[in-house]
Amino acid sequence: MNAPVYVGLDIGTTSIKVAAVNKQLEAVFEKQYAYEYQTPQKGWTEINPDTWVEIAMQGLKELFHHIPADTVKAIGVTGQMHTTVFVDKHGFSVRPAILWNDNRTKESLPAIKQKLQSRKKTKHLAKIVSTGSPLASLLWVRQHEPEQYDQINKFLIAKDYVKLKLTDTYTTDYCDASTSSLYDLHNDCWSKDVQELFDFAQGMYPEIHPASTIVGELSREVCTALSIEEPIPVISGSGDNVASALASGSFETGQPLLSLGTSGVVVIPNSQYQLKQIGKNVVAKLTEEDDSIITQGTVQAGAKINSWWLENILQTADYTSEQATIPSDRLGENDVFFFPHMNGEKTLFSNPNLRGAFIGLSLETMRKDMYLAVLEGLAFGLRQLFEAMKNEEQPEYFAIVGGGAKSDLWIKIFANVLGYPIKRVQTCQEAVHGAAILAIMGVEGSFTFPKSKAQWTEPNPTIVAKYNQRYKNYLKLSQQLVLLGGDGK
Secondary structure, X not given: OOOOEEEEEEXXXXXXXXXXXXXXXXXXXXXXXXXXXXXXXXXXXXXXOHHXXXXXXXXXXXXXXXXXXXXXXXXXXXXXXXXXXXXXXXXXXXXXXXXXXXXXXXXOHHHHHHHHOOOHHHHHHHOOOOOOOXXXXXXXXXXXXXXXXXXXXEEEEHHHHHHHHHHOOOEEEHHHHHOOOOEEOOOOEEOHHHHHHHXXXXXXXXXXXXXXXXXXXXXXXXXXXXXXXXXXXXXXOEEHHHHHHHHHOHHHHOOOEEEEOOOEEEEEEEOOOXXXXXXXXXXXXXXXXXXXXXXXXXXXXXXXXXXXXXXXXXXXXXXXXXXXXXXXXXXXXXXXXXXXXXXXXXXXXXXXXXXXXXXXXXXXXXXXXXXXXXXXXXXXXXXXXXXXXXXXOOOOOXXXXXXXXXXXXXXXXXXXXXXXXXXXXXXXXXXXXXXXXHHHHHHHOOOOOOOXXXXXEOOOHHHHHXXXXXXXXXXXXXXXXXXXXXXXX
């Protein structure tokens, strides 16, 4: 008899990942499918959400060609947070989904924040609502596309639309609900005050379930399309940052997480329900009994600055060779600074108009100095986020995940900029694996992490001291650049 297998789907911003693991988190199938979203106008990002469904179905078909369907016990789903899908009463999307990194609502944000500040129970939401938030995106559609808005029966987040098409259920989880700016963080439910303030229909909201809850099973139509006989349970799932934190062991250890994907994210877990003043408080609620919360902050450009610099500017895809030109003795010695907020900032400055910058260029500046500055810039930006959101207790180390974590040089930079060891788990540790873990929890009721190999990168005290001084200079420079960027209104 074949061992049980658990599947994860990750609906990412530029790719969809499909993975299958056993209870020991050993991968038995993994594949990534790249896709592109649309930018119909400057600052707009959107996509036909059925693109995700088509790719997810393609991935599942391929998976079932390699793995017997009767060994798959459940499917967990994760994905990009905030991205909003607008669904009619028949379950069809009424317009393209608006992505989390969309900036079309920046002009209307001040009015939205002012309205949220008018009530005591919604004041905290004024701090977190931003471009790309479901609240802002819904209001934009109502103002600019009233005919489409009138057709909306439910709004869903990206992963939840895929679940709808797999199971015919309209559900979300506490993570995606709590980051929507439509949620009451103090009472753990959709905010009645937001509903009243903005005159939203009560029926628009999907049901909220803990992340490991079985919400349905593959529909008969989907089973037929996949050529499988028995329906498979599907789990509520969670946003990608919660899923990454789960896979990295952050909930178990309480240590912070760095995620170097399309965006750069700092995730700080709290075993108790502690709401921070800075950062986005995300209700994890992996199970009904779970009270954990994470606070996250984001550098929106993230590891994307690496591919921007290499592919768009240097016009090379040889990442390894470019990084090999940067000698270790340059760490902490670079005269060039890079401001990484290339497409706005949401957590510390709430300014969608911020843009990146090189500072300190001279006639002696070389290609390798500018590239090192790009890599250091994200490290400084994430350190600034961490210091604004950190717990009272100092961390022992940072876990690191995401595509950018494949770079040994970048991890070394992070260890010395942050001044803490960096742990890179070498087994399954991405968001897609977190989705698979939720599938295990949903079927088995719990999950015990197996012992896994990890690569540790220790900070060098001499380099740390140099970076501490450079970080102080970075903070001074960033203050000036934020002023130049305006107030974002």
